[in-house]
Each structure stands twice: as C-alpha cells, then as structure tokens.
Amino acid sequence: DPKIIQKPKYLVAVTGSEKILICEQYLGHNAMYWYRQSAKKPLEFMFSYSYQKLMDNQTASSRFQPQSSKKNHLDLQITALKPDDSATYFCASSQEGTAEQFFGPGTRLTVL
Amino acid sequence: GDQVKQSPSALSLQEGTNSALRCNFSIATTTVQWFLQNPRGSLMNLFYLVPGTKENGRLKSTFNSKESYSTLHIRDAQLEDSGTYFCAANTNTGKLTFGDGTVLTVKP
Numbered sequence: 001d002p003k004i005i006q007k008p009k010y011l012v013a014v015t016g017s018e019k020i021l022i023c024e025q026y027l028g029h030n031a032m033y034w035y036r037q038s039a040k041k042p043l044e045f046m047f048s049y050s051y052q053k054l055m056d057n058q059t060a061s062s063r064f065q066p067q068s069s070k071k072n073h074l075d076l077q078i079t080a081l082k083p084d085d086s087a088t089y090f091c092a093s094s095q096e097g098t099a100e101q102f103f104g105p106g107t108r109l110t111v112l
Numbered sequence: 113g114d115q116v117k118q119s120p121s122a123l124s125l126q127e128g129t130n131s132a133l134r135c136n137f138s139i140a141t142t143t144v145q146w147f148l149q150n151p152r153g154s155l156m157n158l159f160y161l162v163p164g165t166k167e168n169g170r171l172k173s174t175f176n177s178k179e180s181y182s183t184l185h186i187r188d189a190q191l192e193d194s195g196t197y198f199c200a201a202n203t204n205t206g207k208l209t210f211g212d213g214t215v216l217t218v219k220p
Contacts, residue, residue: 031206033206033207033208035208041212042198042210042211042212042213043198043200043208043210044210045207045208045209048205048206048207050206055205055206056205056206056207058207088153090155092208094206096206097202097204097205097206098142098143098202098204098206099160100143100145100157100160101145101202101208102157103147103154103155103157105153105154106153106154108153
C-alpha cells in the first residue's frame with residue numbers, strides 16, 4: 001500500500017484558475033514538505049511543516065499556500081495559475097526535520 | 113545548483129561494469145540522501161547518510177562531511193539501474209537541496 005498519497009496524479013488547468021494538490025502520509029511522520037520539479041531541472045524545495053506549523057518557506061510567490069488540516073495532511077493551494085507553474089509537485093515527509101525524507105509519486109500539473 | 117554540484121551530468125555504462133557518482137557541497141551539510149528517479153518520475157530512496165559509509169547490494173555510498181562531498185558507487189551495473197540519480201543535502205533545517213542529477217544509461 002502506498003504510504004504517501006498524492007492526488008491527482010495528473011492535472012490540467014487554465015491560466016488564472018486555482019487548484020489544490022492533495023497530500024496524505026501514513027508513515028506517522030511529524031514533518032511534511034513540498035518540492036517542485038520543472039522539466040529537466042532538479043527538485044526545488046518549497047515549504048516545510050513540522051507538527052502542522054510552517055517551518056520554512058522558499059517560495060517567492062504568495063500564490064502558493066500550503067494547508068494542513070490534519071497532522072498527516074499537507075495540501076498545496078495554487079491560485080492565479082500561470083504556464084510557468086507547470087511542473088511536477090512532490091510531497092515528502094520525515095519523522096523530523098533532519099531525518100530521512102520519503103517522497104510521494106508526485107502530481108504533474110500542466111497550465112495552459 | 114551551485115550549492116550541490118553533482119558529476120557527471122550523464123553517464124553511459126556497459127552492463128557489468130562499475131562507476132562512481134559524486135556530489136560536492138558548498139553548504140553546511142548535516143546529512144545526505146541519494147535517490148534514483150525512474151523514467152515514470154518516481155523517486156526511490158537509495159541511501160540516507162550521516163558522515164560515514166553504507167552499502168546495499170551493488171551500491172555503496174560515502175558521505176565525508178569534513179571534505180564536503182559524497183559518492184555513490186555502482187558495482188556490476190544492470191539494465192534496471194538506468195535512470196536519474198540525485199544527491200541531496202540536508203542542512204539541519206529539513207530543507208533538502210538537490211544536485212542537478214546524473215542521467216545513467218546502462219547498455220547491454
């Protein structure tokens with residue numbers, strides 16, 4: 001059974017719209033993260049949460065807002081979508097900040 | 113990126129041969145992770161390293177914190193080893209900083 005679930009797997013959106021990317025982890029971890037991988041680029045850190053509190057934000061735009069409704073959930077809301085937002089978004093989790101991180105399968109977002 | 117320099121950027125191996133990948137860090141690194149990204153995009157954890165060496169089957173990895181580098185050795189390369197290998201540095205904040213990746217192709 002998958003331990004980190006991301007939904008949807010694929011997402012197509014129009015410019016200017018808003019989407020929410022879902023992430024749930026069943027590893028019992030206390031820290032969760034979002035990373036972004038654009039085409040042919042390495043993964044880039046976006047956010048980290050620990051015990052449902054924001055620890056680090058490396059995203060320049062306020063259009064990206066993480067939402068943590070439960071300890072094992074960290075969703076990502078993206079507003080006013082732009083074509084440059086097209087990427088695969090990975091959710092990850094770890095027991096705590098310096099521990100090994102495990103990644104979900106990703107959501108591939110395409111903005112037209 | 114500049115903070116984690118990974119080499120080589122691409123590598124082609126004959127099945128059964130050995131090779132090594134390397135990452136140099138210009139940021140204070142507490143732990144290192146190595147991943148393999150398959151053609152479908154999934155990230156598989158290979159190693160999580162505090163300073164020292166770990167071995168798993170045909171793979172062996174070292175993290176030298178004093179000299180700020182990590183290596184991944186692949187022995188007896190197999191076709192299924194093909195993919196993109198990433199190293200990532202954790203600077204004790206939880207943020208992983210990734211290298212640009214090594215695209216490995218193993219040929220029969």
